[in-house]
Amino acid sequence: MARASALRRVGLLILAANLALAVAKGGVWYLTGSLAVGSEAVNSLADAVYSVVVVAGLYLTTQPPDFEHPHGHERIEPFVSLFVAVGVLGAGCLVLYQSVTTLLSGDIQVARGPAAVAVLLVAAVVKFGLYRYCLAVAETHRSPALTATAVDNRNDILTAGAALVGVVGAGFGFPVLEPLAASVVAVGILVTGVDIVRDNVNYLVGAAPPEALRAEILRRALAHPDVQGAHDVVAHYVGPEIDVSLHIEVEGEKTLYEAHAIETAVVDSIRALPEVDDVFVHVDPKELGEWKEDTEVDRLIRPRRGR
Structure with a gap:
């Protein structure tokens, strides 16, 4: 339950912070007419x-396994992340449309007073704190939804900085910087959405994990003194977690009890990796000659085949 409570707590904190920022930015935009602040208000509202x-997605993903979902509900998380991406991309398109139409019309209102500067500075500080916190929790609990949220908060720091440049520049007599800064904000929002989509598609299509992790899986399998080689090694994402299947070769004279013990040891060793969920190991008697060349295995690590 530690993971469940941590993810839910972060989700509620993010919701409260974004609501507060949306209200604050919206109020300043209403008082000053700053397009850059207005675009930031739209971003915070999104x-x-x-x-x-x-919050709802994290609640679902942290539910315990049941009869219909024996592996739990973590596979919902990439879909939550993609929904985040859709919202982010929509907000980016809206802000870009507003800034471009303002530039083309030439009807630019300049913000007056320190309120616009203050709200953007506060937003940048808050977003930096959320970014660091979300990233730490996401890495600890391997949460793609929180990773996506952390990336969004990181980019919000940059967009708030761009909006701040526009507000300050407009105050010094360069009003065109307002819609230009809003355009930069929009581009930042769109880049965030694309990054989130790219990072989560691999979870949904069953892509292979990073090469370093695949090599570590092989090293753990071959570290057992009775394992002479490995082939047909497959590791792929199932949601944010990884399933592994592989064949190992052992001496054919081993008893069934001994072969079972070897298999169990290899499974436990690989499953100890925090990213791995399930491990399936097939034991081949070495003498039957079922071993086959596996270029992926040879590329990742030089196996000890005992040949």
């Missing part, structure tokens, strides 16, 4: 909307 989905 963040608040997807935060509701993140």
Whole structure:
């Protein structure tokens, strides 16, 4: 339950922070007419909307396994992340449309007073704190939804900085910087959405994990003194977790009890990796000659085949 409570707590914190920022930015935009602040208000409002989905999604993903979902509900998380991406991309398109139409029309309102500067500075500080916190929890609990949220908060720091440049520049007599800064904000939002989609598609299509992790899986299998080689090694994402299957070769004279003990030891060793969920090991008697060349195994690690 530590993971469940941690993810839910972060989700509620993000929702509260984004709501507060959306209200603050919206109020300043209403008072000053700053397009850059207005675009940031739209961004924070979009963040608040997807935060509701993140909270609901994290609640579902942290439910315990049941009869219909024996492996738990973690595979919902990539879908939550993609919903975040859709919201982010939509907000980016809206802000870009507003800034471009303002530039083309030439009807630019300049923000007055320190309120716009203050709210953007506060937003940048808050977003930096959320970014560090979300990233730490995401790495600890391997949560793609929180990783996506952390990336969004990181980019919000940059977009708030761009908006701040626009507000300050407009105050010094360069009003065109306002819609230009809003355009930069929009591009930052769109880049965030694309990054989130790219990072989560692998979870949904069953892509292979990073090469370093695949090599570590092989090293653990071949570290057992009775394992002479490995082939047909497959590791792929199932949601945010990894399933592994492989064949290992052992001496054919081993008893069934001994072969079972070897298999169990290899499974336990690989399953000890925090990213791995399930491990399936098939034991081949070495003398039957079922071993086959596996270029992927040869590329990742030089196996001890005992040949």
